[in-house]
Amino acid sequence: MTDEFVTEAAQAMGVEIRPEWAPEVRANLELMLRMAETVLAFDLPDEAEPAPVFRA
Amino acid sequence: MNGWEIAEAVRSGQSSAVETTRAALDRAGADPFNAYTDVMAARALAQAAAIDARTEKGPLAGVPFAVKNLFDVEGLPTRAGSRINRDRPPADADATLIRRLEASGAVLIGALNMGEYAYDFTGENVHDGASRNPHDPTRMTGGSSGGSGAAVAGGLVPLALGSDTNGSIRVPASLCGVFGLKPTYGRLSRAGSFPFVSSFDHLGPLARSVRDLALAYDAMQGPDPADPICDPRAAEPAAAALDRGIDGLRIATACGYFERGASDQALAAVAACAVSLGAVRRIELPEAARARAAAYVITAAEGAAVHLGRLRTRPADFDPAVRDRLIAGALLPAALVQRAQRFRRWYREQVLALFATVDVILAPATPCTAPLIDQQTMELAGETVPVRPNLGLFTQPISFIGLPVVAVPLPGPALPIGVQLIAAPWREDQALRAARALEQAGVARAVSPG
Numbered sequence: 119m120t121d122e123f124v125t126e127a128a129q130a131m132g133v134e135i136r137p138e139w140a141p142e143v144r145a146n147l148e149l150m151l152r153m154a155e156t157v158l159a160f161d162l163p164d165e166a167e168p169a170p171v172f173r174a
Numbered sequence: 175m176n177g178w179e180i181a182e183a184v185r186s187g188q189s190s191a192v193e194t195t196r197a198a199l200d201r202a203g204a205d206p207f208n209a210y211t212d213v214m215a216a217r218a219l220a221q222a223a224a225i226d227a228r229t230e231k232g233p234l235a236g237v238p239f240a241v242k243n244l245f246d247v248e249g250l251p252t253r254a255g256s257r258i259n260r261d262r263p264p265a266d267a268d269a270t271l272i273r274r275l276e277a278s279g280a281v282l283i284g285a286l287n288m289g290e291y292a293y294d295f296t297g298e299n300v301h302d303g304a305s306r307n308p309h310d311p312t313r314m315t316g317g318s319s320g321g322s323g324a325a326v327a328g329g330l331v332p333l334a335l336g337s338d339t340n341g342s343i344r345v346p347a348s349l350c351g352v353f354g355l356k357p358t359y360g361r362l363s364r365a366g367s368f369p370f371v372s373s374f375d376h377l378g379p380l381a382r383s384v385r386d387l388a389l390a391y392d393a394m395q396g397p398d399p400a401d402p403i404c405d406p407r408a409a410e411p412a413a414a415a416l417d418r419g420i421d422g423l424r425i426a427t428a429c430g431y432f433e434r435g436a437s438d439q440a441l442a443a444v445a446a447c448a449v450s451l452g453a454v455r456r457i458e459l460p461e462a463a464r465a466r467a468a469a470y471v472i473t474a475a476e477g478a479a480v481h482l483g484r485l486r487t488r489p490a491d492f493d494p495a496v497r498d499r500l501i502a503g504a505l506l507p508a509a510l511v512q513r514a515q516r517f518r519r520w521y522r523e524q525v526l527a528l529f530a531t532v533d534v535i536l537a538p539a540t541p542c543t544a545p546l547i548d549q550q551t552m553e554l555a556g557e558t559v560p561v562r563p564n565l566g567l568f569t570q571p572i573s574f575i576g577l578p579v580v581a582v583p584l585p586g587p588a589l590p591i592g593v594q595l596i597a598a599p600w601r602e603d604q605a606l607r608a609a610r611a612l613e614q615a616g617v618a619r620a621v622s623p624g
Contacts, residue, residue, distance in 0.1 A: 128504070131486075139489075147502035153468075166520055168512060
């Protein structure tokens with residue numbers, strides 16, 4: 119992942135990243151993706167419902 | 175003095191709410207811990223005078239308390255530790271929990287410092303300065319309810335309110351050496367508090383005794399239509415049964431994940447609680463590391479959703495460390511977040527099944543005692559790791575599924591550390607009874623600094 123990628127992705131979300139912020143945003147996103155990968159590595163059945171359940 | 179002792183003295187006429195409030199205001203004025211951001215002297219004295227004039231003074235008569243500054247306090251903009259929110263109009267009403275504590279006779283003294291938008295485990299704040307640990311002012315309080323931990327540990331007030339999304343009551347309770355209660359998700363109303371991560375946000379009290387925790391908790395319970403997450407169940411008071419002891423409670427120690435990366439002092443604190451409570455069984459919470467990872471992902475995404483408008487318009491006004499994490503959270507693919515929510519349900523079912531054979535689970539609250547303010551890395555189990563995320567290593571997998579927890583403080587050779595007493599949903603009473611047993615045995619106690 120590059121600083122340019124996170125800068126453009128943020129622009130698509132309407133957020134302007136200053137050049138000096140980009141490395142830290144990228145490092146945070148890379149950490150979050152690593153965390154997400156450990157969750158993805160766990161095999162859930164297709165029927166697994168998400169939490170939470172909202173009461174009507 | 176504990177809150178319950180103040181209340182007894184005020185009810186019996188030995189002292190007055192006004193005189194107690196004046197003393198609390200004097201301490202707030204001196205505040206060596208950078209705990210307060212706002213002190214409400216006129217309001218506090220008016221409330222105290224009203225209590226003194228009442229014949230029915232209430233269970234918390236004259237007890238001074240203060241709240242993390244993400245609670246709405248009528249007349250103050252709810253800053254939530256930020257610079258940006260100072261431009262909001264003043265709140266036009268108090269948060270539900272403030273109103274309930276005051277209805278029980280307590281007196282709001284002011285609002286407390288916190289990590290920006292509660293995305294913090296340190297108690298540091300770039301706008302207001304770090305809150306300081308009363309046991310050593312060069313050390314952090316833990317966060318994000320850092321001012322709440324400092325105010326109670328430093329004797330400024332006997333009772334404070336905080337919020338806990340991933341550990342923000344339990345971490346400062348541990349590092350500052352006080353008791354903290356994170357109730358079941360949905361137990362206490364969040365109405366009138368600034369949100370962070372709706373899936374995990376909880377509010378609760380910090381205090382210097384289990385009785386004060388329970389009295390405050392009882393005063394704040396009950397349904398609230400103003401918070402759609404607050405459960406409609408009636409209040410289930412816990413204070414009256416505190417001294418029932420631990421007979422009939424099945425208590426076990428969390429092993430595996432909750433032992434790895436814990437300092438010797440953290441492990442010794444858990445062991446001391448287990449010995450005192452006669453808990454010999456060990457129990458593993460399945461996939462706790464993945465639970466923490468999923469909590470991390472959901473936190474970043476939901477936090478970003480709350481703040482996206484401000485990230486678009488005022489990114490330079492955030493604490494940079496908070497802003498950069500929130501922007502990254504805004505870039506997380508929805509499929510990953512949804513997957514984390516699906517994992518969350520699986521994990522919740524596995525952990526709830528454990529409660530068929532156990533009532534209270536012991537685990538460290540933090541891996542270590544208070545690091546230095548501004549400290550960036552620390553040694554855990556022989557590895558150098560960043561301080562900020564790792565302070566919540568042991569709290570995140572618990573709030574992730576909304577379990578109630580009492581954090582109890584154990585004095586150490588230099589600094590205190592906390593232990594989590596984790597119970598099944600809606601069984602705060604059992605965690606509080608176990609905490610009270612540890613307090614009565616002299617194992618858990620809030621030591622005065624110095």
